[in-house]
Amino acid sequence: MKALFIISYFFMKEFFLQKVQETRKLASQHQFSIAEKKLQELLLTPSISKNEKSLILKELYQINLRAGKAHKAINHLESLALESKEEPLYWLELYNLSESLGETDKAIRSLEKYIENEPECSPDIYFNLAYNLKLSGxxxxxxxxxxxxxxxxxxxxxxxxxxxxxxYSELREENKAIESFQKALELNGMHTPALLNLAGIYEESGEKKKAIPLYQEVLSIDSKNSLALARMAHMYTAKNQSDTRIKNISVLLNSQNLSDAENEELYFALGKLYDDCQLFSKAFSCISQANNIGRKRTIYYNPIEQEKLTDDLINTFSKEWFTVRHSQNKSTPIFICGMLRSGSTLLEQMLCGHSCILSTGERDFVVRKIEEMRGGYPQSVLKKDSNYFTKISKDYFEEIGGIVSGEQFIIDKRPENFLHIGLIKTAFPKSKIIWTRRNLLDNAISIYFQQLNKNLNYSFDLEQIAHFYSEHIRLMKYWESLFPGDLYQIQYEDLVTNPRTAIGSALNFLGLCWDPNCLEFFQRRNHVKTASIWQVREPIYLSSVNRSNNYLEYLTPLNLKRFLK
Structure with a gap:
């Protein structure tokens, strides 16, 4: 009987290996689907051994990888890693593949599993894990x-x-950030990323005298560093075309070895300098080139999809919605929102001069909560009850707990939150909304002249900016009709031409008395992390009002006002 068992075992072994060889031959002939099907059948074979199962999973992984089905290959590789605990290197292979596909969560799990199996692993593994944890938030x-x-x-x-x-900078612990950058420079004084980031921190706090030498140090190490050249363009106003920054950037742009990212950055900087010199034709030409390059790094803005989103938000967050779905939170946070470049940072800085108001910065809390719903927003909120929205408000105040103290009002300034006022008012029924609004043409030019995040895909084209602007008006008018007592509109032009009256009215809306420190905003040394970083470091100037008049020859043919139905 023992001999029969041995013969049967070797027969089955031979049969198994023969089947595997058949699938390899099919794969070599690019018959991947047939090969995969046969392997899946083999995987269901009764009494299959652990080693045989691992071999099949490995074959499935490699076949799907060769077939160009990387996401499917990842699943088989993960199963293989779980099956082959004695081979932790599979987790590293899974990490490399996951990272290459942008699957950060899976990359993190893979490295954590590898460390679990190899606690004495290389410090580079911990570095890669830390890097991906940062990417995940x-x-x-x-x-x-x-x-x-x-x-x-x-x-x-x-x-x-x-x-x-x-x-630390992202956590708004700027002093610790500075210490870390300085520690890096103690180890390597020519480490340009540390020099650039330290300069950036000083920029955020308005310390030009500290930022400029650091950018100059970068340029002494690498005269073609596009970021340092671009940031130097913002350090002070160019008076004429002979400004050395214009020459240095122009020379670099004429070289043939720049990436799209470098070209985009430098054209935006050069456009800013020409605008300073009132050479508006040259400025517009540079900015147009910058936006044409920048458009490549984003998905195309779809006006129909944006209109549908506005419709969905209006239909989901109906008047009836707020009578049955809301949290029990009684706090009154202030949310400043509106179009980008509409004065939200200036307003925040001015209001935060008041002794009873504190800024929490430009937080992405609401956006993260929407992402956690994993698609289908805004309709996905229909599945949530009041307890869910109460928890959101609790999570919010736990997150900012280290920032806020006492009985101060808090300001959360994030322009695109105008899209999420429905969710905000559900989680914070007593919240106050301040809407910053600006003349369409001035707002459009200001956005067009600014290098922005790729997610703001409308910002690379003037007509798309105007369309997005019109949808923003439509949605804000709807929120205004729902919350007339809790939503206040402030016009940018009023803010800069008559700040005492504009801020006084805003404070009155919030139930606060006048504080003269509100007009001393440009002397504050807080950290500003937006595109308005230097505008809010100077006393109010009027050159931004009717700025679009300088570019009417380019704006008039577009007839952008047609979007304001």
Whole structure:
């Protein structure tokens, strides 16, 4: 009987290997689907051994990879890694593939599994894990993991300290960020990422005298550093075309070895300098080139989809919705929103001069909560009850707990939150909304002249900006009809031409008395992390009002006002 069992075992073994060879032959002939089907059948074979199962999973992984089905291959590789606990290198392979496909969560899990199996692994593993944790938004855990890489004596520690500094900056712990960048520079005084980030921190606090030498130091190391050249363009106003910054940027743009990102950055900077010199034709030409390049890094703006989103928001957050769905939170946070470049940062800075108002910065809290719903927004909120929205409000105040103290009003300034006022008023029924609004043409030019995030895909084209502007008006008018007592509109032009009256009215809306410190906003040394970084460091100037008049020869043919139905 024992002999029969041995013969049967070897027969089955031979049969199994023969089937695997058949699938490999099919794969070599690019018959991937047939090969995969046969392997899946083989996987269901009774009494299949652990090693045989691992071999099949490995074949399935490789076949799908060769067939160009990388996402499917990832699933098989993950199953293989779970099955083959004695081979932790599969987790590293899964990490590399996941990262290449932008699957950050899976990349993180893969590295954590690898570390679990190989606790004495290379410090580079911890560095890669920390980097991906930062990408996922888990900043605190990323910091702890970077520290573990330092504890393991990772090489090139200046890079680790620079990354730590970036995280502290995002956490609004600027002093710790500065310490980290300085530590990086103690280790390597020529580490340009640390120099650039430290200069950026000083820019945010309005310390030009500290920022400029750092940018100059970068340029002494690398005279073609596009970011340093671009930032230097914003340090002070160009008076004429002989400005050395114009010459340096022009020379670099004429070279043939720049990436699209570098070209885009430099054309925006050069356009700004020409605008300073009132050489408007040259300025518009540069800015147009910058936007044409920038358009490549984003998906096309679809007006129909934007109109549908507005319709969906209006239909979802109906008047009836707010009578049955809302949290129990009684706090009164102030949300400033509206179009980008409509004066929201200026308004925030002025209001925060008041002794009873504190800014929490430009937070992405609401956006993250929407992302957690994993698609289908805004209709996805229909599945949520009041307890869910109460929890959102609780999570919000837990997150900003380290910032707010006492009985102060808090301001959350994020322009695109105008899209999410329905969710905001559901989670914070007593919240106050301030809508900053600006003349269409001035607003459009200001956005068009600014290098912005790729997610703002409307910002690369004047007509698309005008369309987005019109949809923003339509939606804000709807919110205004729902919350007439809780939504206040402030016109940018009024804010800069008559700030005392404009701010006084806003304070009255909030139930606060006048505070003269509101007009001393440009003397504050807080950190500003928006495109208005230098505008709010100067006393109010009127050159931004009717700025579009300088570019009417380009705007008039577009007839942008046709979008304002």
């Amino acid at each position: 888990d900043l605190k855990k990323s910091l702890r993991t970077y520290q573990k890489s330092l504890n393991k004596d990772i090489s090139a520690q200046e890079e680790v300290y620079t990354n730590i500094g970036v995280i």
